[in-house]
Amino acid sequence: MINQLQEKYQLSLLLLLSVVAVLGISPFVVIRYLAGNFTAAIIDITLILGIITLVGYAYYAKKIRRVSAVIAIFINAGVVTIVIANGIDSFLWIYPVFASTFVLVKPIEALGINAVAGVTIVKFSNIFTTISEDSFIVTNLMLSLCVFVYASHSAKQFRLLEDLNTTDPLTGAFNRRAMSSDMQAALINAEHDGIKQWLAILDLDYFKRVNDKFGHAVGDQILKDFVAITTSHIGKYDRLYRFGGEEFVLLIPESSNQQQMFFDSLRTAIKKELKNPDGEAITVSFGVADWVPNTTADTWLQRADEALYLAKDRGRDCVVFSDS
Ligand SMILES: Nc1nc2c(ncn2[C@@H]2O[C@H](COP(=O)(O)OP(=O)(O)OP(=O)(O)O)[C@@H](O)[C@H]2O)c(=O)[nH]1
Numbered sequence: 001m002i003n004q005l006q007e008k009y010q011l012s013l014l015l016l017l018s019v020v021a022v023l024g025i026s027p028f029v030v031i032r033y034l035a036g037n038f039t040a041a042i043i044d045i046t047l048i049l050g051i052i053t054l055v056g057y058a059y060y061a062k063k064i065r066r067v068s069a070v071i072a073i074f075i076n077a078g079v080v081t082i083v084i085a086n087g088i089d090s091f092l093w094i095y096p097v098f099a100s101t102f103v104l105v106k107p108i109e110a111l112g113i114n115a116v117a118g119v120t121i122v123k124f125s126n127i128f129t130t131i132s133e134d135s136f137i138v139t140n141l142m143l144s145l146c147v148f149v150y151a152s153h154s155a156k157q158f159r160l161l162e163d164l165n166t167t168d169p170l171t172g173a174f175n176r177r178a179m180s181s182d183m184q185a186a187l188i189n190a191e192h193d194g195i196k197q198w199l200a201i202l203d204l205d206y207f208k209r210v211n212d213k214f215g216h217a218v219g220d221q222i223l224k225d226f227v228a229i230t231t232s233h234i235g236k237y238d239r240l241y242r243f244g245g246e247e248f249v250l251l252i253p254e255s256s257n258q259q260q261m262f263f264d265s266l267r268t269a270i271k272k273e274l275k276n277p278d279g280e281a282i283t284v285s286f287g288v289a290d291w292v293p294n295t296t297a298d299t300w301l302q303r304a305d306e307a308l309y310l311a312k313d314r315g316r317d318c319v320v321f322s323d324s
Pocket residue numbers: 170203204205206207208209211215216217218219220223244245246312316
């Protein structure tokens with residue numbers, strides 16, 4: 001859900017790479033055919049059709065990572081086959097293919113795939129009667145290592161960008177952007193498989209008094225403590241978002257029928273662990289709405305907000321469920 005940015009980026013790279021590959025390989029189908037080298041022409045056509053099919057599948061099925069890995073293996077197998085079949089004439093294809101592998105899969109996986117392809121070429125092709133085996137190995141190692149360093153660095157930058165894009169800088173909870181895309185995914189899943197899902201708005205009680213009495217910096221620390229405590233009590237797939245100010249949203253994508261107990265025990269745990277500097281408990285009010293057919297992001301939040309309003313009205317420090 002959170003990896004949408006990465007997925008979009010990977011898909012655009014995949015499309016670009018496939019266009020470059022198709023434009024680059026297509027002329028060779030004609031050249032090999034005219035030269036009477038039908039095996040090479042058939043391998044080239046297979047590569048082009050394979051790449052178009054796989055990229056088309058990735059685009060429509062949205063299985064970008066898996067298909068990228070298949071394409072990486074496919075083009076490496078293709079280059080190995082063509083170098084073994086066609087010899088020195090096709091040798092230079094190794095370099096763009098090995099470099100492209102780093103665009104398709106994780107750097108360490110690309111190193112592995114390239115290593116297998118390189119060793120296969122060394123073992124089975126006859127190109128080393130024309131070129132030096134040492135040069136082949138050293139130039140490939142240099143290429144792979146340089147691209148490996150670049151790709152690793154770029155992957156790290158991407159993770160950072162993704163964190164900045166989806167995380168609230170003060171508390172470390174997910175932000176509203178992440179919440180919107182996760183809610184859309186949760187709604188699609190619920191609509192598709194009918195699994196009950198829950199959305200709760202959690203609002204710290206009388207937080208203004210905390211700020212007024214202890215100052216904004218202490219208020220900030222309490223918000224961070226709240227996130228740390230809540231996160232430690234929720235499930236692996238449950239997600240906490242900062243909705244704004246001292247309001248947070250908890251999205252529970254799959255759940256048992258024990259929701260009343262779960263939210264109450266979470267409320268009690270927060271009350272027990274979240275304290276102001278005088279040691280007094282800070283309480284939280286919960287407004288909870290379950291997923292019902294035809295729920296939209298807006299109606300879901302609205303129902304949870306109405307339940308929260310009732311929780312505040314009933315004296316705070318309690319859980320109120322929307323009655324749909
Ligand atoms: N320290 C700090 N305070 C914040 C932040 N965001 C919002 N607040 C404060 O949260 C307080 C919210 O106050 P109110 O909306 O009146 O709510 P409340 O005092 O919690 O009262 P109830 O919600 O009715 O229980 C305000 O004082 C805001 O300044 C933040 O990032 N840091």
